[in-house]
Amino acid sequence: MASIRKRVLKPTKTGKRKTVWQVDYKDNQGKRRHRQFPTRREADEWLVEARGEVAAGTHVAATASKTFKEVATAWIADCKANGRERTTTDVYEQRHRDYSGPLWDDRKIGTLSVADAKQLYEDILDRSRSHEIVRRVRIEVGAILQFAQSKGWLVKNVIHLTPYKVKKRKKRPPMPTVEEVQALIQATTEQWPDYLAMLFVLVFAGLRGSELRGLCWSDIDFKRMLISISRRADKFGVIGDPKSESGTREIVMNKTTAKALKEWKLKCPKSALGLVFPTSRGTPQNHANLMNRWLRLAQIEAGVTRIRIKPDKNGKQISVGVAKYGMHALRHFCAALWIESDFSPKRISVMMGHSTVAFTFDTYGYLFEARMNVDKARDRAESIVMAG
Template sequence: MATITKRRWKTGKGEEREAWVLAYTDAAGKRHKEQHERKRDAEARRTEVTHQVVSGTYRAEASSTTVDDAVTDYIKLLTDRRDRGEHVTEHYLRTVEGQLRNYVAPTEEHRAKQPEKTRIIFDGGIGPVKLSQCTAKVVSDFRDRLRESKVGVVTTRRILGSLSRALQNAVSNDLMAINPAANIRVTGKRGEGAKKVVAPSKADLAAALAQAKGSLAIRMRLSASAGVRASELYALRWRHVAFNAGELTVDGRVDAYKNEDTTKSEAGVRHVPLSSAMLAELRKWKDAAKSSEADELVFPNSKGGFLDHKNILKREFRPLLAAAASKAKESGKKFKPFGWHSLRHFAISTWIEAGLQPKTIQTFAGHSTLALTMTRYGHLFASDSHRNVMDQISSSIFPAEPVDGAQMAHDTVEVL
């Protein structure tokens, strides 16, 4: 039985205040009281509690535990898993923590750790919300506030995904009965969030490569021919290069914090054929290496460790692009700068141009699904003339030289 009563009292200043008190008994016979400022909130809570008690989904802890608490517990869980080496990388941990602490349950402590130029200020979080009041409507409204704040479709989906996993952890700890974020969908305007890429032109890549020397030139050519990501490139060891078979094996990556891990997905483990020219260049690079044992890195830093991608971009790649742009300007030509990841896009675009089948391209690219390949690169595939295709099909239906219908009828009468 749940009842609502009105409570009035006077403050120390003599001001009269009022609130609505909800009293109810849970399935274990324990008595509970909750105070609400508005009567409609108390009534809504009574309906919710009554349903939870009857259905057996009531959790007493949910009335005192907040979303912020659930977020804190989940981040601690991920931290413990990282420390135990249970498939949680430093990069993943920091990414999830950023999503939860920047948007879901922002804290001044977390904001203070961010550089002022990139600091995210979002005041539409749901950290103070009690788990007992964290409904699908609350999560949906949170999603809408994200979108109203110009947070993109993809980023919003990732934030809600992290929230859903945090709340699912709360469910596992018996702090709440159901996960209200489990089925929340994020939709955008047509075409919004689509990742159709544009690869560098052959002329722009050639202009950049003309300025590249040594290790940088080899890394750029390998990325632009084998489609390896920067994180995968830095994890390559000589055992991954099969000179006799003429292929490159990709089975690992290095994150931004120099932690080595498996590829992004199982499909990321792949074997990519290499051209004779690329193999020859790698052979020459190996012969000149200080150490070329099977487990040695193909592209180590000066101390034999992993390269730092941010450092590579700052000290090598961006100055290279600036030099290529300056050279093009002197020659009266145009040069369009591109990002390092565009080298991967270039590789995949050349595979498409060469006529490789979509499924083969998916395999070489290491995409988890064919749908992902087609979403990002489908616009690069050659478009057949639909009318020409229909004409080819019709050749098996119609005779090579169609007979005039009127003449055909006349000939039939003649025979009869």
């Protein structure tokens, strides 16, 4: 029989006595267990749940459960065994090491509560000063506890029971203007001609950096004027599947891009993988090298810069011009170009590799709206019905 009794614990060094409510019960194997709560109400509520879990054979005593560190380690190992990319598992390990680990590693997962989850969010926010970091760590901690549930080590996932809601400020994605892209094309043509085809693929096809580095000649159909995306290269140069199922797609190719690619193919370094933009050794390019050896330099040469304040050799604060955009900004520019060119929202979503059209509208909705002439559309709707 389970019971709840009031206990007054031994006095602390300051002479203060703590009162708790202790639940005594038997677990699935008939072993006697107990758990303490600060109030009778919490003890009653927990006992009701525990009785149901014991009856269903799913109960795991808090003191017998695994530590968060043990479960996190097992989850990451499972991710690796199931083919998760090294880049991804490295991020999992880093976030566990920097955020969730120091806060929860010694905790038994069976003792975690909704209050603990809320405190975790607050502590991570204090450490990172970033709501986005809290959101990402929450997803991973939730996955760790879900893994524990699948193994029968845990009944309740307190992360899934504890949402983290923050009103996000919608930021418009950074992208260059048409004039800035024209200046970048001119600078690349004059000083970095071997990167011109790459620039056109980024500007007119909107590839992600990893997709660009994993692009093969077999993916380019000059007859149909299409670029097919079916693979990507991670930061370690390992070729794998696209970012998501929707990442596998076909993108229309214009004449300018096709011409530049045909010219580049004649002098492209040989690659056993058949890469379009390999290194001189035929291996996948490194993102940092592309930025440092071309894109940042080309922006500075083209005057596409922003001012950064930094100390000089003597510690004096000076203003310097630095490259204004990252490579992903060219992808946003391509989306804006397609919108301006009257591609349908669905076609743009597909060619961008977005999971849904809703995501495309959430990201670029202001551009669609800016092109609409409400008065003209109103009059057009009227004329369709009333004409004649």
